[in-house]
Amino acid sequence: MSLYRAELRRLVLRRLTRWATVLGLAVLATVAIGVFLSNQKIDDAARAKAEVAAEQYWQQQVRQTEEIRAECEQAAARGDQSDRFPPDCSQISPPPQDVYLAEQYLPATFDFRASFGGTLIALAAILALVGFVVGSSFVGAEWNTGGMMTMLLWRPKRVSVLLTKLAALLTGLLALAVTTTVLWFGSFWLIASTRGSTAGMTTGAWQSFALTSLRGVVLALVAAVLGFGLASLGRHTAMALGGAVGVVVVGQFGLGVLLSLTGAKFVEAWLLPTYVQAWMQKEVVLQDWQTCRVNPFGQCDPETLTLTWQHTSGLLVAGLVLILGGACWAIRRRDVS
Amino acid sequence: MTAVLEIEGLQKSYRSRRRGTRNALDGFDMRVESGQVHGFLGPNGSGKTTTLRTLLGLIRPDGGRMRLLGHEVPADLSVVAGQVGAIVESPQFFPHFTARDTLSLLATAGEVRSTRVDEVLELVGLRDRSRERVKTYSLGMKQRLAVASALLKEPRLLILDEPANGLDPGGIREMRALMRNLSEAGTTVLLSSHILAEIQLICDSVTIISLGRRVAFGPVEKVLAAHSAGTVRVRLEAVADLPEASEALTRAGFHVTREPGHLLLAGVEEAAMVTRLLAGQGLYVSELVWVDADLESVFLDLTATAPAPGQSRQVDQPARPAAVGQRSTGGWGA
Numbered sequence: 001m002s003l004y005r006a007e008l009r010r011l012v013l014r015r016l017t018r019w020a021t022v023l024g025l026a027v028l029a030t031v032a033i034g035v036f037l038s039n040q041k042i043d044d045a046a047r048a049k050a051e052v053a054a055e056q057y058w059q060q061q062v063r064q065t066e067e068i069r070a071e072c073e074q075a076a077a078r079g080d081q082s083d084r085f086p087p088d089c090s091q092i093s094p095p096p097q098d099v100y101l102a103e104q105y106l107p108a109t110f111d112f113r114a115s116f117g118g119t120l121i122a123l124a125a126i127l128a129l130v131g132f133v134v135g136s137s138f139v140g141a142e143w144n145t146g147g148m149m150t151m152l153l154w155r156p157k158r159v160s161v162l163l164t165k166l167a168a169l170l171t172g173l174l175a176l177a178v179t180t181t182v183l184w185f186g187s188f189w190l191i192a193s194t195r196g197s198t199a200g201m202t203t204g205a206w207q208s209f210a211l212t213s214l215r216g217v218v219l220a221l222v223a224a225v226l227g228f229g230l231a232s233l234g235r236h237t238a239m240a241l242g243g244a245v246g247v248v249v250v251g252q253f254g255l256g257v258l259l260s261l262t263g264a265k266f267v268e269a270w271l272l273p274t275y276v277q278a279w280m281q282k283e284v285v286l287q288d289w290q291t292c293r294v295n296p297f298g299q300c301d302p303e304t305l306t307l308t309w310q311h312t313s314g315l316l317v318a319g320l321v322l323i324l325g326g327a328c329w330a331i332r333r334r335d336v337s
Numbered sequence: 338m339t340a341v342l343e344i345e346g347l348q349k350s351y352r353s354r355r356r357g358t359r360n361a362l363d364g365f366d367m368r369v370e371s372g373q374v375h376g377f378l379g380p381n382g383s384g385k386t387t388t389l390r391t392l393l394g395l396i397r398p399d400g401g402r403m404r405l406l407g408h409e410v411p412a413d414l415s416v417v418a419g420q421v422g423a424i425v426e427s428p429q430f431f432p433h434f435t436a437r438d439t440l441s442l443l444a445t446a447g448e449v450r451s452t453r454v455d456e457v458l459e460l461v462g463l464r465d466r467s468r469e470r471v472k473t474y475s476l477g478m479k480q481r482l483a484v485a486s487a488l489l490k491e492p493r494l495l496i497l498d499e500p501a502n503g504l505d506p507g508g509i510r511e512m513r514a515l516m517r518n519l520s521e522a523g524t525t526v527l528l529s530s531h532i533l534a535e536i537q538l539i540c541d542s543v544t545i546i547s548l549g550r551r552v553a554f555g556p557v558e559k560v561l562a563a564h565s566a567g568t569v570r571v572r573l574e575a576v577a578d579l580p581e582a583s584e585a586l587t588r589a590g591f592h593v594t595r596e597p598g599h600l601l602l603a604g605v606e607e608a609a610m611v612t613r614l615l616a617g618q619g620l621y622v623s624e625l626v627w628v629d630a631d632l633e634s635v636f637l638d639l640t641a642t643a644p645a646p647g648q649s650r651q652v653d654q655p656a657r658p659a660a661v662g663q664r665s666t667g668g669w670g671a
Contacts, residue, residue: 002447003446016434150443155447156411336396
């Protein structure tokens with residue numbers, strides 16, 4: 001317990017932890033401020049203004065149509081046979097007024113129920129990035145500077161030291177993620193209240209947002225464990241960061257290009273972001289337009305592949321077992337020199 | 338006296354595809370008695386640090402037996418770790434933490450009372466600089482911090498690898514006094530160092546390691562006595578006669594070392610044998626003095642690492658005479 005307390009304190013004292021947290025929060029704050037500034041509350045005045053704008057636009061369209069019809073009739077009187085105008089000028093008629101709905105001329109407004117789910121993906125992505133960087137540095141820098149060796153002189157149980165360190169990291173990140181998520185909910189509720197609408201928030205909608213947030217927090221924790229495990233395996237922060245860059249560049253871009261060239265089906269199914277998307281949105285439906293299935297109406301339906309959050313959870317568990325298990329095995333077996 | 342540290346037949350090999358197998362420790366033995374300051378000497382690459390790391394559970398041994406404070410290690414290392422303070426090789430700390438933070442974190446992790454941090458900072462002379470980041474410290478200050486971290490536990494056994502590295506002369510003297518005080522207070526100190534004069538001053542006993550094996554051990558005076566017996570310095574009336582005298586003495590079975598202006602003879606039982614032999618050759622002795630060896634000469638002799646003219650010794654290799662006609666500029670691996 002004392003080691004856990006010390007590691008928790010070490011995590012908070014670390015400069016990179018503080019900077020990564022501040023930077024992550026700054027990015028999230030920028031997003032929230034941007035959403036706040038680019039949305040407006042829709043009141044009666046805004047509605048009236050939108051109705052006026054719709055009316056004005058319709059009238060403008062009517063005027064333009066009248067001008068074109070007049071030109072058409074003049075051209076017909078001159079015997080102009082060009083195809084600039086239809087043969088019957090009466091076909092040129094103004095659009096009906098009901099096409100120009102006032103809603104289309106309303107300013108952007110933040111509908112909490114419709115839009116908040118999307119912002120949770122951004123939140124999860126930032127938290128996962130912070131978790132990965134802080135997690136890899138927390139153990140990588142310790143190996144690199146000899147702090148881990150010093151600690152092992154005090155606590156010779158290697159796996160126990162590593163897992164206690166990880167527990168402290170996850171506690172810190174969980175505290176950050178939960179606090180940030182609560183603030184995120186609060187901020188966007190405030191934005192929706194002042195610059196949009198909070199209507200339609202049923203119990204089911206709240207439950208759905210809560211579960212999406214939970215999956216986002218889990219994603220951040222998994223990213224932290226993966227960074228921690230990779231840096232511990234390589235005994236250097238660069239191992240995790242380099243590994244991540246390698247996976248993105250070689251494993252994702254390279255693989256994506258290669259699979260596209262070979263004409264493979266469902267290329268996205270090989271790319272990690274698809275699984276992250278499936279995790280956050282519960283499922284992703286991939287379509288293969290190369291294969292055409294004709295439906296009873298004679299239309300072409302693409303072949304589909306549905307990836308669910310359960311598929312992603314299998315992938316995450318496999319990654320965790322492989323990397324964290326490897327890190328535990330390595331610290332137990334390898335000499336500390 | 339009871340032993341606080343016992344090593345028997347310790348073995349450790351490193352295998353490499355390119356270089357094959359290298360025996361870092363080849364049946365190494367060591368024993369440190371309670372309350373002593375024990376010197377641990379050996380040339381670079383002789384296995385000192387490997388021994389200390391193995392003892393402290395950082396390296397897995399291939400064979401042999403080790404006991405610390407009466408407990409088998411590495412099996413019972415967690416039982417005794419709280420009573421063993423150690424610094425191994427160069428001091429390594431997180432550069433952005435202050436000395437106080439560094440020690441405070443260790444104290445929390447090791448369940449050491451927090452007031453101990455101030456005590457050790459005072460002991461090593463870092464009290465007034467304790468709130469500065471470690472990255473601003475000089476090597477000597479980092480060394481002091483390393484010693485402070487080892488002292489935090491109030492250890493029964495203190496293992497220090499090159500603690501005087503980077504210290505100024507005043508710091509070396511303070512470190513010497515600290516070792517003495519700790520020893521008098523009952524702490525056993527195992528001190529690895531290359532500053533042999535310091536070891537001779539501080540230590541009660543020594544172990545000398547070379548190529549992974551113990552080549553000498555015991556109380557400092559006994560080790561010196563065992564290797565200085567029968568050494569005499571001989572000066573002749575005419576310096577020009579030294580080569581002829583050297584040849585005559587070598588033929589007679591003496592181990593002769595030619596020094597500028599005199600000869601050093603080892604294995605001499607009676608001084609009269611030398612004077613009689615040289616007088617018989619028409620060579621007259623102007624001075625003949627029994628020489629007490631110092632630890633440095635014993636160390637260089639035992640580990641065969643004395644610099645030899647025309648030879649560039651590689652790490653892990655004892656010195657060997659250069660082949661006839663071979664020219665070398667000397668130096669480290671030159």
